Amino acid sequence: MPQQTDTAPAVGNHLDKAQFGKPTLADVAALAGVSEATASRVLNGSARVSIGARSHVEDAMARLGYVRWRAPRAQTSRSGSVAAIVTESSARFFSDPFFARLLWGASRTLSAAGLQLAFLVVHDQNEYAAAERYIRRGSADGVMLVSAHGRDPLLLTLQAAGIPTVVCGRPLVPCGAWYVDADNAGGARTAVGHLLRAGRRRVVTIAGPRDMAVGIDRLSGYRDMLEAAGLPALIGYGDFSQASGEHAMTRLLERRPDLDAVFAASDLMAAGALRALRRAGRRVPEDVAVVGFDDDPIAQHTMPPLTTVRQPVEEQGAVMARHVMALIEHESISETQNKLPTSLVQRESA
Known part of the structure; x- marks a missing residue:
């Protein structure tokens, strides 16, 4: 069998350097496996660095205890x-x-x-x-x-x-x-497009606050898709909290009892919507499909687990x-x- 290469000694050498003196930018670059120029760009906040290289450099800085030198x-x-x-x-x-x-x-x-x-x-x-x-x-x-x-x-x-x-x-x-x-508007369009492709035609939304661009943009994406499909929009509003999502869902059910899908502008509001739907005897997704936004940890633990838009x-x-x-x-x-x-x-x- 070919002999495996062990990279641990190289890492150890750089960590030993940090113990006996201040680590340099060259030490950071070597540990991260990038050039000094790339490490410098990461340090200066440049956008011209890949996410992977940036992550390696930041990890190396943290491991070596590297602190940027500043003039006195x-x-x-x-x-x-x-x-x-x-x-x-x-x-x-x-x-x-x-x-x-x-x-x-x-x-x-x-x-x-x-x-x-x-x-x-x-x-x-x-x-x-x-x-x-x-x-x-x-x-x-x-x-x-x-x-x-x-x-x-x-x-x-x-x-x-x-x-x-x-x-x-x-x-x-x-x-x-x-x-x-x-990309809030684009994410909302993706969510609503998913519901429409599944055959849902009475799609409502629980939108976010009207005094925040994030709420406005996610609502705009929902409106774009409903308008393109020639379908009416029906909107409830929340403040991104679970309680507001539950309240808005209850009101939407009163206004449109035959609704068959919900796009909630946050996962917490979607979790609240699931509670309201369950209380009303609506099955998810058989009777009503639900999509959230954020991909917060709660999305994996709702009943059922939540389809959602992930933002980084x-x-x-x-x-x-x-x-x-x-x-x-x-x-x-x-x-x-x-x-x-x-x-x-x-x-x-x-």
Whole structure:
């Protein structure tokens, strides 16, 4: 038999280096199996690196404990942290897995570059004021703004103060801010197209908030498909929570008792819809097919398991972090926004 090659000694050599001195960019590149130029591009947040190479470099940084060297003057004027400001209630923040997944992706990327991630949850006037004070006193070098509604005052404040800022999702009001989004409208079209191809003709939707672009875009994708098929649209609204999905589904059943399919704009709302359908005696998918959006962990544990649109939440957080780092370093970003792809995950509900 051919002799197998053991790569462990090479990894061990690089880890030994980190123990006796500060690891260099060359050490990171060697451990990741890429060139120093590629490792440098990852460090600078460049978009011209494959996802696989970026992941290898970030893993190598974390394993070696590599911290980017900064000039002494820059060190004294920077906090070494990035703030994620989530403009939702604490109840919503801790109950929706989207936020944990997004922040995990961002934290992993920032940590590999020697930066910390702090998060603030702001919902009322006092919390907004506290967040503004936190930012204005230089407690963070940059900001990731998450779940902004309408004309969010924090976004305007951050832009006016010149704070490097990246928004999660397309801002509802065009303002020139950098943002990273998923293909929400395209994902919704894929979901509804799946239902139509299965022969469903009375397809309703539980849409997200009307003051968020993510809610508007997913509703737009639903409308596009129904209009193209010459079918009427019927819309209920929720706030992405499970309780709101259950309430909206109950109302939709009252308005259209013969409905045969539901596209819910989040998995939590889809889980609530399943509860309402079960209570009404409707079988899923025999009587009513259900498709969600997000591919959160709950989608695998509903009864039946949920067909859904997967969006790369962790990657969205990582891309946001890389953009923030680039803005902090006054480096260019190749695009003013990134729209990440979505895909359909078929399970038993549709």
